[in-house]
Amino acid sequence: xxxxxxxxxxxxxxxxxxxxxxxxxxxxxxxxxxxxxxxxxxxxxxxxxxxxxxxxxxxxxxxxxxxxxxxxxxxxxxxxxxxxxxxxxxxxxxxxxxxxxxxxxxxxxxxxxxxxxxxxxxxxxxxxxxxxxxxxxxxxxxxxxxxxxxxxxxxxxxxxxxxxxxxxxxxxxxxxxxxxxxxxxxxxxxxxxxxxxxxxxxxxxxxxxxxxxxxxxxxxxxxxxxxxxxxxxxxxx
Amino acid sequence: xxxxxxxxxxxxxxxxxxxxxxxxxxxxxxxxxxxxxxxxxxxxxxxxxxxxxxxxxxxxxxxxxxxxxxxxxxxxxxxxxxxxxxxxxxxxxxxxxxxxxxxxxxxxxxxxxxxxxxxxxxxxxxxxxxxxxxxxxxxxxxxxxxxxxxxxxxxxxxxxxxxxxxxxxxxxxxxxxxxxxxxxxxxxxxxxxxxxxxxxxxxxxxxxxxxxxxxxxxxxxxxxxxxxxxxxxxxxxxxxxxxxxxxxxxxxxxxxxxxxxxxxxxxxxxxxxxxxxxxxxxxxxxxxxxxxxxxxxxxxxxxxxxxxxxxxxxxxxxxxxxxxxxxxxxxxxxxxxxxxxxxxxxxxxxxxxxxxxxxxxxxxxxxxxxxxxxxxxxxxxxxxxxxxxxxxxxxxx
Numbered sequence: 004x005x006x007x008x009x010x011x012x013x014x015x016x017x018x019x020x021x022x023x024x025x026x027x028x029x030x031x032x033x034x035x036x037x038x039x040x041x042x043x044x045x046x047x048x049x050x051x052x053x054x055x056x057x058x059x060x061x062x063x064x065x066x067x068x069x070x071x072x073x074x075x076x077x078x079x080x081x082x083x084x085x086x087x088x089x090x091x092x093x094x095x096x097x098x099x100x101x102x103x104x105x106x107x108x109x110x111x112x113x114x115x116x117x118x119x120x121x122x123x124x125x126x127x128x129x130x131x132x133x134x135x136x137x138x139x140x141x142x143x144x145x146x147x148x149x150x151x152x153x154x155x156x157x158x159x160x161x162x163x164x165x166x167x168x169x170x171x172x173x174x175x176x177x178x179x180x181x182x183x184x185x186x187x188x189x190x191x192x193x194x195x196x197x198x199x200x201x202x203x204x205x206x207x208x209x210x211x212x213x214x215x216x217x218x219x220x221x222x223x224x225x226x227x228x229x230x231x232x233x234x235x236x237x238x239x240x
Numbered sequence: 241x242x243x244x245x246x247x248x249x250x251x252x253x254x255x256x257x258x259x260x261x262x263x264x265x266x267x268x269x270x271x272x273x274x275x276x277x278x279x280x281x282x283x284x285x286x287x288x289x290x291x292x293x294x295x296x297x298x299x300x301x302x303x304x305x306x307x308x309x310x311x312x313x314x315x316x317x318x319x320x321x322x323x324x325x326x327x328x329x330x331x332x333x334x335x336x337x338x339x340x341x342x343x344x345x346x347x348x349x350x351x352x353x354x355x356x357x358x359x360x361x362x363x364x365x366x367x368x369x370x371x372x373x374x375x376x377x378x379x380x381x382x383x384x385x386x387x388x389x390x391x392x393x394x395x396x397x398x399x400x401x402x403x404x405x406x407x408x409x410x411x412x413x414x415x416x417x418x419x420x421x422x423x424x425x426x427x428x429x430x431x432x433x434x435x436x437x438x439x440x441x442x443x444x445x446x447x448x449x450x451x452x453x454x455x456x457x458x459x460x461x462x463x464x465x466x467x468x469x470x471x472x473x474x475x476x477x478x479x480x481x482x483x484x485x486x487x488x489x490x491x492x493x494x495x496x497x498x499x500x501x502x503x504x505x506x507x508x509x510x511x512x513x514x515x516x517x518x519x520x521x522x523x524x525x526x527x528x529x530x531x532x533x534x535x536x537x538x539x540x541x542x543x544x545x546x547x548x549x550x551x552x553x554x555x556x557x558x559x560x561x562x563x564x565x566x567x568x569x570x571x572x573x574x575x576x577x578x579x580x581x582x583x584x585x586x587x588x589x590x591x592x593x594x595x596x597x598x599x600x601x602x603x604x605x606x607x608x609x610x611x612x613x614x615x616x617x618x619x620x621x622x623x624x625x626x627x628x629x630x631x632x633x634x635x636x637x
Contacts, residue, residue, distance in 0.1 A: 046545065077613035099613075109611070116611025119629055123622050 004057070006092040007065045007238045010080050012073040012099040016141050018205045020098065024065055026214040027232070028239055033063040040070050040079055047079065063239065066092070073099045077117050080132060081124050088130045095132045096234050097121075102139035102182055110138060135231045142183035144217075145208060146172045146190075147225045154211040156194040167193055178225060241321070241393045242267070242565055243533060245312035248285045250305050260285070262596040263585070268559045270539075270579045271569040271596070272620050273587030278594035279569035282587075283399060283535045285309070286567070289325065290533075292373055293394035296427055299371045300330040313393070323375065323390060331370040337386070344386055347374055357383040396532040398525060400429050403541040406517035407432035408505060411474065411489040426525075432517040433471060433492055439524040451527055458519045459494075462550040464512055468495035474504060492516070511542040515551060522558065531564040539568040540575045549578040556583075576617045581606055584616075586625040597625045604628065 011017050021035050037053035057064065066087075070079045076099040084095055097117075105113050117134045124132075137144065145151070149172035152159035161173035168189050170180065180186050184198070191198040198204070222229040248260040260282060273279045289309050291297035306328040313321040319339050326333040335353070337345040347353025351370040354363045359382050368377045379387045400406065412433035424434050436455075443451035452469060459466050471490040492505045494516070505513055518536070525531050539555070540548030552575055559566040570576060576584075584606075585598040599606040605628035609619050619625055 043545065074613060078615055078618075081614075104610075112608070112611045113613075115629065116608065117613045120612040120614050120618075 004061055005063050005238060006090070007063070007235075008068065008083070008087050008092045008095045009065060010068045010070055010076050010083075010095070010097040012070055012076050013200075014069065014202060015200050015205050016098055016137075017067055017069045018202070019141060019144075019209050020067060022209045022212075023214065023217070023232075024063075024235065027218065027235055028063050031060050033065060034058075034061045035065045035067060037067045037069065040068055040075070047075075047082070073104070077120050077134060080121060080134075084124055084130070084132060085126055088126045088128050093130055094234070094238055095130065096231070097132070097134040098137060098141075098231060099134070100137050100140040107139060107179065107181070110136060133234050135234070136227055137231075138178040138227045139181060140183045142187050143177040143180055144221070144225060144228045145212070146177040146180065146183050146186055147221050147228070148212050148217055149173045150213045150216060151208065151211045152190060155191070155196065158194055159190060163193065164190055176224075178227060241313045241389050241532070243286070243311060243313055243393075244315040245310075246282075246286060247308075247310040248282075249308040250285075252306055252308060254306075257592045259593050260596070261593060262598070262601050264596075264598060264600045265565070265567060266583065267562065267565055268556055268583045269565075269567045269585060270575070270583050271567065271585050271587065272571065272576060273569070273594075274571060274589065277587040277589040279571070279587060280537050282594065283537050283567065283569060286533075287397065287399040287535060290394040290397040290399075291427070292325075293376055293390055294397075294427075295376050296395070296425075299327060299332065299373070302327075302330065304328075304330045321389075325373070332373065335374050337375060337390075339386060344384075345374055345378075355384060356386075358385055359383055392530075393532045396525070396530045397535070398427065398429070398521065398533075399535040399537070400518055400521070401537045402514055402518070403538040404429075405510075406430065406514050408508070408510065408513040408517070411491050412437070412471070413489055429517070429521065432520055433490060435524050436469075436492060436520045437471060439520065439527070443524075443527050451523060454523045454527065455516075455519055458523065458554055459516060461554050462515050462519070463547045464494075464515060465497045466494040467497045468502075469493070469516075472502075472504070474506065476506075511544070511547065514542060515547065518551075519554075522555075522564075526558065526563055533565045533567065536566070536568045538572075539570050540572050545574045548572065548574045552578045573617045576620060577615050579616070581609060581616055581619060584619070586620055588626065602628075 009020055011020055017037060021037070024033055024035060034055045034057050035053070036051070036055060039050045039052045040047050041050065042048040068079060068083065070076045076097045080095055080097050087095055101107070101110055101113060114136055121132045121134060149161050161171050165171040168186070177183060187198040217228065218232050222232050243265055245265065246260065246263045249257070251257045258278070258281070260278070263282065271279050271282060288297070288302065289311070292299060308326045309324065311323045322338045324334065324336040331349065332347070333349045335345060335347045336343070344356040345353065349370065352365070352367045353374065355366050355374065355378060357364045366378065368374050375387050375390050378384050379391055381388065407430040410430050410433070424431060424438060426435065439451040455469060456466055470493060472493050473488055474491045477489065493502045495502050508516070522534065540551055543551060555566055558564060582599050585596040588595040588597060602625070605625060608628045609624055612624065
């Protein structure tokens with residue numbers, strides 16, 4: 004059984020990643036457990052929030068750590084990597100947003116900085132550690148999967164969004180949107196609905212995303228999503 | 241008058257030589273370094289000079305090592321002031337004071353020199369004993385008013401060693417209480433009971449108690465909520481014992497709001513008493529309008545994470561008012577994580593040299609660190625402050 008650890012910055016990423024993994028690996032082949040890391044920077048508390056049974060069918064095991072904070076993802080990866088490597092995990096992936104602490108132009112520096120931090124850790128039996136930046140937020144991936152808006156309300160076509168809000172999620176590069184979550188809010192508001200990051204709404208959005216479109220099409224047009232899915236493919240294959 | 245830059249050297253040309261480089265200071269400063277890297281030595285060098293300039297210490301009674309200070313004050317104004325002093329074997333070798341482009345004092349090892357006379361508008365000759373500082377000896381509001389500023393800075397500078405008792409083991413004897421503030425040694429940080437009593441006497445009235453309230457409020461901010469604070473005869477002494485003696489010892493007590501009984505200073509935890517002592521002394525300093533520079537060695541020592549963070553935030557808030565300059569040292573992870581990097585100076589220890597790295601002399605490295613996603617402590621622990629990202633290539637794993 005292959006083992007992978009993924010560190011995410013919050014609940015939205017956690018729910019999306021869990022669903023994405025099941026779609027790519029196949030529900031019956033993968034077991035995913037989820038840990039929540041909370042507390043101050045130096046005193047992290049770990050809570051098990053989802054535990055599933057491994058069966059003889061299980062080919063892949065993924066442990067998702069929800070770091071509860073974008074600034075904490077790399078620190079948590081550094082703190083946990085030695086024990087993860089010792090326990091047979093073959094790769095560690097981190098996923099965090101660029102927004103709100105950094106602007107688009109900071110992305111290369113931020114990427115370099117985070118990778119530098121990971122490269123400084125001395126692991127007795129090194130395993131690959133990768134950090135992916137969702138540009139500017141993971142909501143840019145939701146925006147890019149523009150088909151799902153019609154499932155929320157048939158009136159939410161790319162043309163209507165273009166007319167009302169001045170950008171087109173079908174044709175424009177959603178990674179250049181400064182605050183994608185704000186765009187989601189505006190789009191939902193067009194049909195009298197609201198976008199929030201509560202668990203039930205994220206679950207419902209994640210459930211209506213077109214995953215075939217995500218990993219066949221968007222993987223080539225949304226670089227940060229493509230990078231993330233590529234690392235998952237490396238693990239699965 | 242604000243200290244902006246200090247250069248210091250002791251035992252020059254000897255194997256025991258030690259030099260301080262790059263010590264540029266702002267309003268709020270956290271000097272960070274490993275054990276024995278020179279953190280305390282930096283504060284002591286500033287404090288020693290302040291003691292000499294305020295007459296609190298006699299040059300003959302110092303350790304007599306060769307010492308060379310150069311202090312720059314108010315460097316962002318037209319009236320940048322530079323005070324230089326070299327001493328050796330208990331005497332002054334050189335002393336100089338310049339404001340802007342103009343020289344106000346120069347003297348040599350004989351004690352002879354020239355000093356600017358403001359009323360006469362000329363340089364005049366003088367001579368002082370070779371073991372005395374001209375800047376102290378020649379204070380004169382008419383002819384040499386420029387020395388008053390140095391004296392005020394030096395006499396109101398305070399040096400607190402947070403890792404010490406800060407007065408916990410001392411009590412005050414009522415009958416021997418100094419009758420006025422001139423008899424209290426404000427630089428003796430163990431005299432907290434006297435300072436507390438004086439604060440109540442000078443600053444509080446029956447209807448308005450700003451000093452006591454400030455102490456209570458600051459204690460609450462640092463996680464020690466108290467409803468009352470005062471002094472009393474220690475309860476371990478019976479009234480009979482006290483009456484028999486010609487003096488009445490006094491302890492500080494507090495009423496913590498979650499306890500039914502008062503807590504006397506001997507029963508307070510070391511961390512709580514250090515916090516209380518520092519808060520009393522700093523509030524007195526601020527409310528009696530005589531602030532300048534506060535040096536705190538090993539800030540947060542003995543406090544848990546929450547309280548050390550709260551203590552730091554409290555001190556930074558006070559320094560942000562612009563009333564005091566704060567220079568603190570630490571090697572504590574909690575403290576480092578709680579203080580923004582812009583306030584940091586990290587000591588790089590080399591043989592005979594303490595080189596400070598801060599945002600003024602290494603702006604790119606300090607700025608780059610925010611892209612690492614790490615805690616401030618890692619800036620120090622991973623030696624990022626030395627090379628930043630350096631020349632390394634990004635390694636794809």
